[in-house]
Amino acid sequence: MHKRLLDNLRTAVVMLDSELRVRYLNPAAEMLLATSAVRAVGQTLPEYFYDDADARAALEQCIEDEHPFTRREARLSVAPGYEVTVDYSVSPINEPGQPLCLLLELQALDRLLRITREEALLHAHQATRALVRGVAHEIKNPLGGIRGAAQLLERALPDPELTEYTKVIIDEADRLRNVADRMLGPRKPPQFRPVNVHECLEHVRQLLLAEHPVGVAIWRDYDISLPDVVADRDQLIQVLLNLIRNATQALLESATENARIIMRTRVLRQFTIGALRHRLVLRVDVIDNGPGIDPEVQETLFYPMVSGRAAGTGLGLSIAQSIISQHHGLIECESVPGETIFSILLPMEQPDEVEKENVAL
Structure with a gap:
């Protein structure tokens, strides 16, 4: 009955003996760790599980002190080019007449972290776009006046050589207007x-x-x-x-x-x-x-x-x-x-x- 319950959990569960050999893992753990129970049971806990120098020491200390611990956002390279981020908790189980075992509960975080990152990216983009659009509008408003004044000044200048300076003003105003238009982005809604x-x-x-x-x-x-x-x-x-x-x-x-x-x-x-x-x-x-x-x-x-x-x-x-x-x-x-x-x-x-x-x- 207990095994059937563990097999249907969405949380990954791994059971280790006192030598850190795998004694059981449920289907959720097989998917998370990209392995099978047939291959893993009886084997020493894979080296990739020791995400830093203290991980193995923490497991051995847990066996010695029988004190549970939790690690947050551990990175496990479970296969070439495939990494997972997990929170995992380790609890010692010491039943009378039975050898000490460690129960590992692993919670995958990749999807949660990705959703959080995407939401932050979307919100930041929306806020930035609103700010940029406001700035672009404020830039465009005086540019029309500057360009118009430069054109009027160009007509009134007595020396044709001086129009070189008004041309610079007009060209730069046009360039800034083009930049502002690009900052505003597409003006037409998508045609789906x-x-x-x-x-x-x-x-x-x-x-x-x-x-x-x-x-x-x-x-x-x-x-x-x-x-x-x-x-x-x-x-x-x-x-x-x-x-x-x-x-x-x-x-x-x-x-x-x-x-x-x-x-x-x-x-x-x-x-x-x-x-x-x-x-x-x-x-x-x-x-x-x-x-x-x-x-x-x-x-x-x-x-x-x-x-x-x-x-x-x-x-x-x-x-x-x-x-x-x-x-x-x-x-x-x-x-x-x-x-x-x-x-x-x-x-x-x-x-x-x-x-x-x-x-x-």
Whole structure:
């Protein structure tokens, strides 16, 4: 009866003997630790479980003192390229006539941490966009007066050579107005229609190959079974072009050997974006093997006027995030030296269905 209860728990449970050998793990633990009970039972607790130098000592101390303890946000590298973040509690079990055992309860945190990070990113982006739009409007208001005054002054100047200075004023006013327009982002609301994302990616690929026929290889890794996504085609192409062009420029500026970009599409089921759960989510990854993005820049990468490139304006990613946000989606970034991944997450249902489904939940 007790085993059946443990087998149906969603919390991962592992039982260890006094030698730190695995005696039992439930199905939730098998999934979390990417192993099977047949393989794990009888084996010493894997080395990856000792997330720092004190972890093994803490387990041995627990056996000696029979005192429980808890560790928070431990990182476990359970397989090559696969890490999990967990909270785990260790409790000694010492029944009369039975050898001492340790009960480990593990709670996966990756999904919770990702949801918290995404919500923070969305809220920060919304607040920043509201501030930037207000500033952009305040910039544009006096620019019209400055430009008009410069034009009137130009007509009244007696010496034609002096118009060179008024031309500088007019040109700079126009430049600032263009910057303010870009900060305001798209003016038209998205025109939602069924869109084939692979057709959009191929369109962008052809544009990039025309701009840079040599130097960067563009690979495709498509899930061709994907249905159409409901989106604004032109705006989606604008976002894809921005991400892939940024990756291309980063590779060329760093003179990366065997430079390549991978365009990958996948579908995610029952996936949460921010605080909303969606039945199907389209994930489009733009992956490059460049030098990576400075960790200090990654946290603010989608803020206006922040760029990871010396020649960047800092507006492209902010506008791209704003467009995808209007589609109820999100752009994420993960970067280490040698691999940078920008991921577009888009719900595949109609925008009004997103609201209805989550109200029902």
